Amino acid sequence: xxxxxxxxxxxxxxxxxxxxxxxxxxxxxxxxxxxxxxxxxxxxxxxxxxxxxxxxxxxxxxxxxxxxxxxxxxxxxxxxxxxxxxxxxxxxxxxxxxxxxxxxxxxxxxxxxxxxxxxxxxxxxxxxxxxxxxxxxxxxxxxxxxxxxxxxxxxxxxxxxxxxxxxxxxxxxxxxxxxxxxxxxxxxxxxxxxxxxxxxxxxxxxxxxxxxxxxxxxxxxxxxxxxxxxxxxxxxxxxxxxxxxxxxxxxxxxxxxxxxxxxxxxxxxxxxxxxxxxxxxxxxxxxxxxxxxxxxxxxxxxxxxxxxxxxxxxxxxxxxxxxxxxxxxxxxxxxxxxxxxxxxxxxxxxxxxx
Ligand SMILES: Cc1cc2nc3c(=O)[nH]c(=O)nc-3n(C[C@H](O)[C@H](O)[C@H](O)COP(=O)(O)O)c2cc1C
Numbered sequence: 001x002x003x004x005x006x007x008x009x010x011x012x013x014x015x016x017x018x019x020x021x022x023x024x025x026x027x028x029x030x031x032x033x034x035x036x037x038x039x040x041x042x043x044x045x046x047x048x049x050x051x052x053x054x055x056x057x058x059x060x061x062x063x064x065x066x067x068x069x070x071x072x073x074x075x076x077x078x079x080x081x082x083x084x085x086x087x088x089x090x091x092x093x094x095x096x097x098x099x100x101x102x103x104x105x106x107x108x109x110x111x112x113x114x115x116x117x118x119x120x121x122x123x124x125x126x127x128x129x130x131x132x133x134x135x136x137x138x139x140x141x142x143x144x145x146x147x148x149x150x151x152x153x154x155x156x157x158x159x160x161x162x163x164x165x166x167x168x169x170x171x172x173x174x175x176x177x178x179x180x181x182x183x184x185x186x187x188x189x190x191x192x193x194x195x196x197x198x199x200x201x202x203x204x205x206x207x208x209x210x211x212x213x214x215x216x217x218x219x220x221x222x223x224x225x226x227x228x229x230x231x232x233x234x235x236x237x238x239x240x241x242x243x244x245x246x247x248x249x250x251x252x253x254x255x256x257x258x259x260x261x262x263x264x265x266x267x268x269x270x271x272x273x274x275x276x277x278x279x280x281x282x283x284x285x286x287x288x289x290x291x292x293x294x295x296x297x298x299x300x301x302x303x304x305x306x307x308x309x310x311x312x313x314x315x316x317x318x319x320x321x322x323x324x325x326x327x328x329x330x331x332x333x334x335x336x337x338x339x340x341x342x343x344x345x346x347x348x349x350x351x352x353x354x
Contacts, residue, residue, distance in 0.1 A: 003315025015096040015105065015312075019060075027065050032072030034130060038327035041076075041338050045281050045303055046203040046230055048131055048161055052076035052323050053338060054294065057285050057306035058135040058164060058207070059107075063114045068128035074319035079306065080119065081135030082166050085148050085155075087115035088139055091171065095254070098312070099246035103289065104261070105309045107237070108254030110171040111137055116155045123159040135164035135207065140172050146187050153194040157202040165191060168209035168236035170255045176209055181219040189227045203230040203281075210235035210265040210286060210354075217268065221275040231281030233306075234269040237261065258309035262287025263354070266300045270349030273301025289314055291325020298326075298338065299345040 010018045034051070041052040055077040056070045064080040071078060090112025097106045113119070116136075123132060136152035138145035149165055156163055167178040167187070178184060184206075191204055206229055208220055224232060237255025244250040244260060265286025273282055284302025288294050289310030297305045311318050326338065335341055 003317060007315070011098065011100070014094060015098050016093060019096070023061070023066055026069040029069065031068040031128065034071050035074070037074070037076065037323050038330075040330050040336060041323065041326055043303060043339060046162055048203075050076045050131060050304065052326070053298065053302075053304045054319060054322050054326075055079060055283070055304055055306040056319075057308040058082055058166070059109075060308050060311070062112070064119045064122045064132070064134075067123070067126060067132050068130070071128060071130035073316050074323050076323075077131035077133065077161070077304070079133045079135050079164055080123070080160075081113070081164065082111050082137040082169065083113050083116055083119045083134060083152075084111050084137055084139045085116050085142075085151055086139050087113060087118065097249045097252050097254075099244065099249050099258075100313075101246040102244050102258065102260050103309070103313050104244070104246070104256055104258035105312060106249060106252045106254045106256050108171045108252070110140065111169065116152065120155050120159050123156075131161045133162040133164055133205075134160040135166050137166040137169060137172065137175070145175075145178065146190060149187060150190050150194050153191060153198055153202060153204075157198040157200045160202065162203045162205060162230070164233055165204060165206045166236070168207050170209070170237060170239050179208060179212060179216065179220065181216075181223060184220060185223040185227065188223055188229050192227045192229060205229070205231040205233050205281065205283065207233035208235055208268075210238045210261065210268045211240060212268065214271065217271050218275055221272055221280070225276065225279055229280070231283065232272055232276070233283040233285060234272050235261075235265040235286050238264055240264070257286070258313070259287050259289060262293060263352075266297060267349055267352050267354045269297065269302060270300045270346040273343050273346045274350050288322070289318070291322045291329060294322050294326060295329050296345075299341050299343070300349040301343040301346045303342055
């Protein structure tokens with residue numbers, strides 16, 4: 001496997017420089033053509049036909065530069081962003097740190113991105129097909145953060161397949177306060193109205209933190225259901241540092257992702273699934289790095305799953321390995337469709353402590 005030979009060299013670079021290099025290579029090379037995945041992995045959700053349930057999580061292709069290359073790697077969908085209305089530089093570097101012993105990353109990028117107009121134009125010019133969502137957030141210095149999200153609906157309705165509303169990044173001061181119930185119900189109601197008024201209906205999913213307590217999770221689900229939000233993405237990075245043995249970097253501020261996030265984010269997902277029943281589409285993300293962990297996320301309650309940090313450690317072949325591994329698992333379990341196993345372990349996961 002080539003990546004295992006290249007990884008020590010890539011890891012000599014600062015994490016953000018390595019990421020920039022990867023995006024450049026993917027953007028220049030001919031996009032690998034998506035191969036059809038096993039029909040048993042397909043899902044029809046949000047009015048869209050997902051060829052398989054594995055997506056590339058937000059933050060990898062922040063500016064929509066490599067969507068077709070990512071789809072060619074085997075992903076069933078790609079989430080671009082977070083994009084803010086105006087371009088912004090983000091926090092001072094260094095701001096991304098690897099914790100190899102824990103197969104984890106801490107980042108405090110702070111929404112560095114090209115802004116709505118550049119990214120929307122890039123998506124409009126895409127040649128490939130395949131499902132692309134856009135994750136939106138407010139500018140750090142915005143006077144009206146809710147208006148920034150709402151502007152994303154009209155800006156991206158024609159060029160994206162779904163909109164993810166990021167109220168859970170730990171790296172924009174005060175952002176996560178939008179998850180408090182009064183602020184959130186006001187924001188989500190405005191978004192749902194904007195969606196219903198747009199020329200083309202774009203499904204809206206709200207992306208939450210894995211650090212919400214049971215009461216906050218319940219309030220978020222209730223609000224999403226009552227205003228008619230389409231789904232939830234569970235979860236963003238955590239501000240906790242439990243279980244880290246890689247002490248060198250554990251003290252860096254920012255959001256922690258990768259293997260140490262798997263348990264916490266899966267328990268939160270299962271709780272949301274139990275509260276929402278089948279009325280919300282749920283995307284499970286956090287710590288997936290194999291077909292086995294993707295399977296566990298799905299049986300805990302995820303209709304769709306996403307990865308980011310796992311790819312840093314396992315390489316670009318991970319998507320294909322997960323998709324193939326999920327199909328093999330269906331064979332072994334004698335199940336005819338991946339949809340049939342969604343949430344079958346939700347009760348057990350929801351009973352565990354985070
Ligand atoms: C370097 C980096 C940048 C990220 N940027 C974003 C972002 O811009 N918006 C967002 O919603 N999530 C962002 N995330 C969070 C991921 O989308 C995902 O929710 C989280 O990393 C957990 O998944 P993982 O363990 O597979 O990485 C970022 C994660 C990393 C590691």
